[in-house]
Amino acid sequence: MPTVLVVDDQVLIRAGLVSLLNAAPGLTVVGEACDGDEAVRLAGTTAPDVVLMDLRMPGTDGITAMERILARAGDGAPRILVLTTFDLDEYVYNALRAGACGFLLKETPPERLVAAIHTVASGDMLFAPTVTRRLIEAYHPGPVPPRTIAPEWDTVTGRERDVLRLVATGATNTDVARQLFISEATVKTHLNRAMAKLGLSTRAQVVVFAYETALVTPGGPTVLP
Template structure:
């Protein structure tokens, strides 16, 4: 049963979310916070599976809180789901760079919010790569060489780069395994090793890293040498 921490500086919104989630089968609210600083404290105290994170808050904002929470959590990192007013927002882009696994508008219907929490709790991202690409095109000045973003890039093997590239296009582990003719367990191993080398804590960060460094380009081919994929 996923546990949830609700973070929002507006009391009525926060109270409404807490009431909604406590009434939903299969979810338990373990805490609430009115700003980013309290969110960090509550995340450490309650170790939730999912954090609903507001972004624009006084004091410590949601982006800073996301970065601090994920930086301290290690292998027990919660899944951070951003709640925002705008669907194309520099705050959202920076939150994804910090490791958030998706975002929803505050006008999202209750049933979709509940489904989204279960989705991210299971380890999936909530948004399509096209959404991330749109954010990157709007707010990133241009591609940067991978080694400039992560000096450890030269330690990433060729196969690990293949896995990163496919994951960044939205492929599941099963789809990556089929494309590269390897097992899903091997995909997970390559992905985890590459993420550890590059300091990436979520698949969302993999997507952002890949597009920012032109490992994947909008509209570019996703087929790999020796694979039988098609351009997409």
């Protein structure tokens, strides 16, 4: 049963979310935080499966809190599901870079919110590739050499780079396997190794990395030929 930490500075919204999730079958709220600092503290003491994170909060904002939570938790890090008022803005882009596993608008219907929490708790992402591409093309600062972002780039093999490029265009493991004439298990191995070398924890971070280093270019194909 997934456990959830709810983070929002608006008390009425936070209380409504907590009530909704506690009433939903298969979910348990283990804590609620009114700001980023409290979120970091409670994430450490309650070890939730999912953190439902507001982005815009006074003091320590949601992105900073997210970075601290993920850095402290290591391999046992919770999945971060972002709640936002705007679906395409720089805050959401920075949440992608920080390691969020999905985002929802605050106007999302209750049943979709509950389903989204189960989705990210199971290990899946909640970013449509088209939305991710639009965010990055609008807000990424421009290409820089890969080794500038990750000095470990030189340790990434040619095949691992091929997999990264395809994943960054929105290709599934099945798509990548078909295009590179390798098995899905091999795709997963290459992807996991490359992500480990580069310090990336989510497929969304792979997309951001690829655009920021020009492995994939804005306006390029959704899936490489």
